[in-house]
Amino acid sequence: MPKRTTDGGSGTPKRNRNGTAATPASSPGSKRTLDFFFTNRSLNNSPVDRKPYQEKAENGNEIADEELARKLQAQFDAEYHELNQNNTARQLVQDPEHTTIFDNTGVSNSEADTLKISESDISVAETVDCGVRPPSPSKEVALIPTAAIYGSIATIDFTVSPPKFDPIEHLTALKRLIPAPYLLLTHLFTQVDATRSRIKIINGLTNFIRLLMLLDKSAITSAVWLSTNSIGPPYTALELGIGGSILSKALKTVSGISAPALKSLYDKYGDIGDVAFEAKVSVRTLVDPPRLSIKGVYDTLLQIAVAKGSKSQELKQKLVEKLLIRGRGEEVRYLTRTFVQHLRIGAVRTTMLTALARAFTFTEYGPDCAQDKLQKAEEIVRQCYARHPNYNDIIAGLLVSGVEKLAESCPMTLHIPILPMLGSITKDMSEMLVKIGNEHTEFACEFKYDGQRAQIHYDESGKISIFSRHLDLMTDKYPDIVDVLQSHRVILDSTRSFILEGEIVAVNEVTGALGSFQSLSNRGRKDVQIASISVTVCLFAFDLMYLNGESLLDVPFRTRRELLRSSFAPVPHKFAFAESIDATPLDQDAISTFFRSSIESKCEGIMVKLLDSIAATTTASTRRTKSLLSTYTPDLRRESWLKVKKDYDSAADSLDLVPIGGWYGNGRKSNFWSPVLLAVRDPDTGVFQAVCKCMTGFTDAMYKETKAKYDEGTINVTRLKPADFETPLTPEYYWVPQEVWEIKFADVTLSPLYPAAQGIISDRGLSIRFPRFIRKRDDKGVDEASSPAFLAELYQRQQSRGAEDQDDLYEQFY
């Protein structure tokens, strides 16, 4: 690659009359480069002692400059490399975005000397192919990443098994690339994108993190957020808010493409990332813009997310343009998919947590470490996430203490929601009695309220945070709950801090009669003012996970409930403990009566909760031996929490499905989407598997809302099937997955057509008959949609119910 020089500020290559790069008669360049090298801010905190090098440099004369520079640099590099292998040095090498060091053979470059290099300077500098060592007789002593170093990224195979991946070897090739370049991450994305193998995806992420741990630890968190298609934990409510209009304007500006050409590219490719790639690929710039770094991209996304106010749309567009201008090739594709939050590279939460656990374990114990060590590490990291779902803190904890002490370095923390414990379904009362243990097992039956689950945090300063089941912060939605808690009528004096869980339910303020879920959903969502509240609510507390500085997660439910009852005082129609009775399987009459009273009170049924852990018990009917824990297990669906719903005796449970496509309706519905293609989501791969078409249960308002959201020409729809969709049917448009719908149905059937849960029950997939839309599940994200395994479980449960029940079912529906 030809060398280019710059005049130090303008970015214009300086050339002599022959058109070749100018070389000055004298050679102060190397000397200045050395001075610069040794006064570089990024070296100030270096663990490598610069003094000996500096002294030698100062003793050098003009003539020996170049050789001296080379020698010193080589020594310095060797020392740096050794340190880097020990994970200690990471700021020594120049940052191509801020502190690129280059010298232009004596051309005045005062900006460079003060480290304030303009973007245009860097652009030119980065295209200088001066290599790690400058070729003689040039005076350039450049510490610039070369094209060759960037080129070496393409040779890395991240998806090989960890013992076959040597991060040191790659580090050697990449040593000048700090901060870690975005190209490295997009190279990983292309590799994991190209496979459906979960093992390869995990290997890819694991090896990538291993490499970053040596190359640039500060980029790990950014890389993890970018890979998981998010920019922060759900409770921070950080959203990019890059709509179709911002994106298409930015693409037009950056690529010069016309609106019709953009549309025809979209029609051709169907994926906005592919469109952007194609639009940008032919763009040639006189001067290559500076390369993107992983952290730089993430930080810019944060700026986009926090942009507020009247000018925010313009600012967002500018920032999007900035990234797109600097992106090259595959970077543009993945940047754009990131803008629309549809990266779909299979780096789902469980995969990412596994990769983090493995990367840190391999780095500590070597890539051949024992399998049980890995499994234990995975368990620790998963548990940590369930108690503290924030990658920033988890990665900081891992870096500080390693995996084994992660629970201490990243503990459960007030005002950071824990993932909710989940209940297992039962088909009816008798199945519940079998599942819960033997005839002596004591359990609590509680009303299963039909409202919104809430996790409430309270600290010693009196601060209150209320989180939804989906971990969204919704304190603003319930100022009346905050008010009743802060009035000190509910929280007893001895209660200084807590995390409690309960269901917020609409109630009649005067009688206390429970209202429906529908009436609760009529409340405002944000910044609700107490004076304007028309739907009054009561909080029915049912669990306590933290009290006065102590976690209660490992405490049995009986004790947690005692502590709950002794730490708070009920206030009529505002704060109550969940209605409950204690029972054993011998109290069937009492349980049935309680169940009926729950239905009469407009509840969905009952929750049955084990009071004390059972070491190992043999259930009477199945003769199965099992142990059951009555501790609070975040994010786990355990049989110590059982749901018995009123519908179970008559019809199947509902599914939480993701709408992934739509066809144009007929007649009255011709302007709307009907039917809609629905899918379950595989939590291990992030793939959406089609399960049925649904055209029943929608209100006119819902038709309108759906049409507006998934309108043609928006980035929410695409003609081409996204890679993470499995569907044999081709809807008019595929929809970008972004919401969850609760769907009722008559029964689950084996399907020769649909791929959902294929391979779990048989080599055929499963579908549902007579699907009916019930409601949108705003409290669930797509990653909490029903899984293929859950669908298969429903099928099996239904099979065991017997054929005669099926006839009843159809009658109920028709």
Ligand SMILES: Nc1ncnc2c1ncn2[C@@H]1O[C@H](COP(=O)(O)OP(=O)(O)OP(=O)(O)O)[C@@H](O)[C@H]1O
């Ligand atoms: N007493 C109670 N104990 C626990 N949960 C309760 C109680 N009363 C109401 N609930 C609600 O019941 C929900 C669990 O049942 P359900 O299957 O209806 O909800 P889901 O959100 O679809 O399922 P899941 O939460 O299990 O994924 C809880 O998330 C909670 O909101």
